[in-house]
Amino acid sequence: MNETRRSTAGDYDYLIKLLVLGDSGVGKTSFLVRFVDDQFSNRYLSTVGIDFKEKRVTKNRKKLRLQLWDTAGQERFRSLATAFFRNAMGFVVMFDVTNEQSFLNTRSWLQQLRTHAYTEDPVTILVGNKTDLDHIRKVQKSDAERFADKLGLKYMETSAQSGANVREAFEILLDGVLERMQRNVPAVGDPRVPDLVPDIEREDVRELKAENEAEEKRGLKRILPCCN
Structure with a gap:
């Protein structure tokens, strides 16, 4: 996956919307900032409702415009987050490896996906974040791998702080999205393409x-x- 630093508004083959889901505090915003800007800060504010970032990449000789949506983990914002599920093409369900409850709550996030996403089997990966805090880990990698395997999901462990496996997690997610798109979605410009994402230039x-x-x-x- 190659990054495209400069690109005109229409200079892409596919417009892809991805959502990152999980409890508050698991590191969703830090994860996205690491992927988009290759930066990390301990001073990020808790996301309120929905926020997004953009990134242009080239993968499999296709120019991709990614819209990466960061959802609030607080219970009171979940109904707002689900409004974005149906138009998203790929999902990251994230937990904090130092917080067992956040791992247990991934079941609820996955159930919401099955209920509200564009299909009962959306392209999804499970991510255990904050591996830089391995010395206080509460969720063992083997347990998370068994859980993901039962659900037929890919599992990755990442650290937004160090950047470990963040790029690789998106590689795996985009591989799944592009494979499904090749079967179902024509290129941008084809009149059959739905308006997958909000027009953020409004x-x-x-x-x-x-x-x-x-x-x-x-x-x-x-x-x-x-x-x-």
Whole structure:
């Protein structure tokens, strides 16, 4: 998977929306920031509602525009998150290897996927994050692997802090998405392609993004609207 640093608005073959799900505090935002910007900070704010990032990559000689959606893990925001499930093409279900409850709660996240995603068998990988804290690990790798194997899921362990296996996890997810797309989805520009993601270039969304940046400096975040 090669990164594309500069690219015009229409210079891609596929527009792919991916969602990262899991309890609050498991490291979803840090995971995405590591993948998109190759950076890590301990000062990320808890995501409120829905947030997103973009990245352009080339894989299998296809230019991909990725929209990476970061969902809040708090119970009160789950109904908002499920509104985005149906249009997503791939999912990361994440837990914290130092937090056993976050691992147990992946069952609930996976059940929501089966209920609300575009298919009962969406392209999904299970990720155990924070392996840099292995000395206080509560979820053994073998237990997570057995759980994933029973569900037919790929399992990866990552560290957003060090960057370990973050890129590899997305490689595995995109392999699954592209394999399914080759069977079902034509290239961008074909009139049969649905509007898979919100039009984030809309003026009102650009204004809200500017407001988000200002409010983040004061320790706040606003919810991006669903523009489907």
